[in-house]
Amino acid sequence: QVQLVESGGGVVQPGRSLRVSCAASGFTFSSYAMHWVRQTPDKGLEWVAVVWYDGSIKYYADSVKGRFTISSDSARNSLYLQMSSLRPEDTAVYFCARDWAYGFDYWGQGALVTVSA
Amino acid sequence: QSGLTQPASVSGSPGQAITISCTGTSSDIGGYNHVSWYQHHPGKAPKLMIYEVSNRPSGISNRFSGSKSANTASLTISGLQVEDEGDYYCASYRSANSWVFGGGTTLTVL
Numbered sequence: 001q002v003q004l005v006e007s008g009g010g011v012v013q014p015g016r017s018l019r020v021s022c023a024a025s026g027f028t029f030s031s032y033a034m035h036w037v038r039q040t041p042d043k044g045l046e047w048v049a050v051v052w053y054d055g056s057i058k059y060y061a062d063s064v065k066g067r068f069t070i071s072s073d074s075a076r077n078s079l080y081l082q083m084s085s086l087r088p089e090d091t092a093v094y095f096c097a098r099d100w101a102y103g104f105d106y107w108g109q110g111a112l113v114t115v116s117a
Numbered sequence: 118q119s120g121l122t123q124p125a126s127v128s129g130s131p132g133q134a135i136t137i138s139c140t141g142t143s144s145d146i147g148g149y150n151h152v153s154w155y156q157h158h159p160g161k162a163p164k165l166m167i168y169e170v171s172n173r174p175s176g177i178s179n180r181f182s183g184s185k186s187a188n189t190a191s192l193t194i195s196g197l198q199v200e201d202e203g204d205y206y207c208a209s210y211r212s213a214n215s216w217v218f219g220g221g222t223t224l225t226v227l
Contacts, residue, residue, distance in 0.1 A: 045218040
């Protein structure tokens with residue numbers, strides 16, 4: 001069955017960098033666009049970024065553009081989110097999700113990222 | 118740009134029907150049929166309940182239905198069951214290659 005497992009969350013100081021990963025299994029990873037979505041206590045769910053099935057196209061939310069980079073590795077069936085210049089407002093649970101008809105049909109359990117001095 | 122607007126909470130009794138609204142703009146809900154709904158229990162992975170306005174994924178009960186009129190989408194749950202309790206989020210594709218979520222609605226089955 002489809003499984004998405006995030007890793008790499010943790011506590012990081014403002015201005016520093018962190019990479020979260022998502023290991024995919026149970027489907028042909030290279031056939032699907034993949035997203036990162038985050039959840040904060042204040043704002044609920046917020047879409048962060050998407051990478052096309054072949055890695056050729058990437059789009060970002062305005063709130064992270066220029067600071068976050070989404071990437072995928074089909075050989076490792078993995079999705080990544082490299083986060084730099086982190087801010088306290090980036091504190092959230094980060095979910096990876098598979099694209100389905102411009103929605104999100106499978107999600108991971110999430111990785112908690114806390115940005116704090 | 119702000120997110121989609123949902124009521125903070127709704128409640129109903131077992132067996133009843135409830136509807137959760139989700140209001141956006143012509144740049145998202147009104148402009149595309151890419152509206153989806155998710156059930157979320159804290160600490161778990163969100164679950165897709167409805168996609169493309171009114172389609173149910175395999176395994177989702179037909180007690181869940183979706184619709185759209187102009188800039189507002191709706192999720193209706195009929196025959197409420199205790200296990201339907203949780204947070205529900207709407208989402209829509211938005212112009213300029215982005216996606217937007219609603220603020221979430223907490224459903225309580227009394």
